[in-house]
Amino acid sequence: MxxxxxxxxxxxxxxxxxxxxxxxxxxxxxxxxxxxxxxxxxxxxxxxxxxxxxxxxxxxxxxxxxxxxxxxxxxxxxxxxxxxxxxxxxxxxxxxxxxxxxxxxxxxxxxxxxxxxxxxxxxxxxxxxxxxxxxxxxxxxxxxxxxxxxxxxxxxxxxxxxxxxxxxxxxxxxxxxxxxYAAVGFFRLIIRGKGGHAGEPHACRDPIVAAAQIINAVQSIVSRETSPLDQVVVSITHIEAGKTWNVIPQEALLEGTFRAFSAEKLSAVAARLEQICRIIGEMHNMGVVYQWHCYTISxxxxxxxxxxxxxxxxxxxxxxxxxxxxxxxxxxxxxxxxxxxxxxxxxxxxxxxxxxxxxxxxxxxxxxxxxxxxxxxxxxxxxx
Ligand SMILES: [Zn+2]
Ligand SMILES: [Zn+2]
Structure with a gap:
């Protein structure tokens, strides 16, 4: 030794x-x-x-x-x-x-x-x-x-x-x-549409279109709703929808993370994400299931x-x-x-x-x- x-x-x-x-x-x-x-x-x-x-x-x-x-x-x-x-x-x-x-x-x-x-x-x-x-x-x-x-x-x-x-x-x-080190939130969103033939979108409710609008809309939480002096992140990191090119899928799944330096800000971002997802879901006549949890505080x-x-x-x-x-x-x-x-x-x-x-x-x-x-x-x- x-x-x-x-x-x-x-x-x-x-x-x-x-x-x-x-x-x-x-x-x-x-x-x-x-x-x-x-x-x-x-x-x-x-x-x-x-x-x-x-x-x-x-x-x-x-x-x-x-x-x-x-x-x-x-x-x-x-x-x-x-x-x-x-x-x-x-x-x-x-x-x-x-x-x-x-x-x-x-x-x-x-x-x-x-x-x-x-x-x-x-x-x-x-x-x-x-x-x-x-x-x-x-x-x-x-x-x-x-x-x-x-x-x-x-x-x-x-x-x-x-x-x-x-x-x-x-x-x-x-x-x-x-x-x-930041407080970290995790979220999962399931958008429930109606699948069908890709040549007949009018007979379906396309969850991919709703997912795309949600992805764009949530960017404004940081860029337009948070002070530039505050440290906040919203990232969508996982998307799943569809298996092939000629079928509109039934569902889309989105997952991501959001981060801030206080529990209050983390909860506020979680609530705003939920609201945006729900409103865009309603706009497209689709149900959404939104879940989040705080992985760790700061x-x-x-x-x-x-x-x-x-x-x-x-x-x-x-x-x-x-x-x-x-x-x-x-x-x-x-x-x-x-x-x-x-x-x-x-x-x-x-x-x-x-x-x-x-x-x-x-x-x-x-x-x-x-x-x-x-x-x-x-x-x-x-x-x-
Ligand atoms: Zn690590
Ligand atoms: Zn580590």
Whole structure:
């Protein structure tokens, strides 16, 4: 076992790169991360780190530090991958067809393993307990809610998490108070028309024409009904209607997402979408079924703890800049609804953004991320 003192980057870095490349080659989709979980468990157990009994089907929560009445804090990473075919050209590219670590969760979990190794070496000196959350199913699979429902975080007073950022210079840390990841809504619309012969449109009610008008009309929610200073997105991302060229179909399906930085704005956009869909449906004498749900609220970084993250990063000699709000969603927000916390970014220098088949998280800043996670754990406990 190599010595893993903070600052002893080269050995820690080598260990973490080795783990990272294995996880990158073996991605698993949300709620199916059994191989990933087993591998994490094996690495932690070999290092003598205790695993808590949470009842989670995938993912796990480990513990470092004494049990008892002391302060309990949490560090969180996510472990799932996306249904994408990798086109990175890496020699350690995904071996699972149609599945790829395109959001950097392999980086997050490897950095967290590094933090576990570092904290384990200091376990006797810790002023409380650190729970290390390897969360499943961040990509729309309800992972944060599963962890919260398990009750394992009920005694946790602060929580910290990280996400890679392709646009940031390698190893640069970015963090800001307030909302940095958006609240995310999902909607599905079914337009019920009347199918028939494509040569007799007058005898049908064509759901494709109604769908086209809805797609155009909803664009004005952002362009003409939202202040240019507000951050709102409405995107229709999935259309299904018809199977062939000479049949008018019975139904059309539309799905999409809408995003904003407050729950009120998200609900207002959801209501306006519903109204536009219903009115255009009525105009065409068609029924519409509109459903939506809030996938996640916006993140909310505690201002005081945000200062603490900046200060901790600086004690490690890291460069820190303010983060730029983005319209991506993060279910870390669900933890922040109940626990004070901060979600920060680290630059990984990818040529493409996350969720792109060419996304590459450079493993070079893994030990940096691990050292910052470990320092946040240790210093949070020291603060009392
Ligand atoms: Zn993602
Ligand atoms: Zn992600």
């Amino acid at each position: 190599p010595s893993l003192q903070p600052g002893d980057c080269s050995e820690l870095q080598q260990t973490l790169e080795h783990h990272f490349k294995w996880f990158h080659r073996h991605p698993e989709l949300s709620n199916q991360e059994t191989g990933t979980t087993a591998r994490i468990q094996g690495i932690l157990s070999a290092a003598g780190v205790a695993i808590l009994d949470t009842g989670l089907k995938t993912g796990l929560v480990a513990r470092i530090g004494p049990e008892g009445n002391g302060k309990v804090i949490a560090l969180r990473c996510d472990i799932d991958a996306l249904p994408l075919t990798e086109a990175s050209g890496l020699d350690y590219a995904s071996e699972h067809t149609g599945c790829m670590h395109a959001c950097g969760h392999d980086f997050h979990l490897s950095a967290m393993l590094g933090a576990a190794l570092l904290l384990k070496e200091q376990e006797q000196d810790l002023a409380g307990m650190v729970k290390l959350v390897f969360q499943p199913a961040e990509e729309g699979g309800g992972g944060a809610q599963q962890v919260l429902d398990s009750g394992v975080l009920d005694d946790v007073r602060e929580i910290y998490g990280l996400h890679v950022a392709s646009e940031l210079e390698m190893g640069l840390i970015a963090v800001s108070p307030g909302a940095t 993140t909310n970084n505690d201002p005081e703890l945000c200062e603490f993250v900046v200060d901790t990063a600086k004690t490690l000699g890291l460069r820190v800049v303010p983060s730029t709000p983005q319209m991506g969603g993060e279910d870390f927000a669900l933890y922040q609804q109940r626990i004070r916390g901060v979600f920060w970014n680290i630059g990984v220098g990818s040529p493409h953004g996350t969720h792109h088949p060419g996304f590459v998280a450079d493993p070079a800043p893994l030990s940096t991320a691990a050292r910052l996670l470990a320092a946040l754990g240790r210093r949070t406990l020291e603060r009392g």
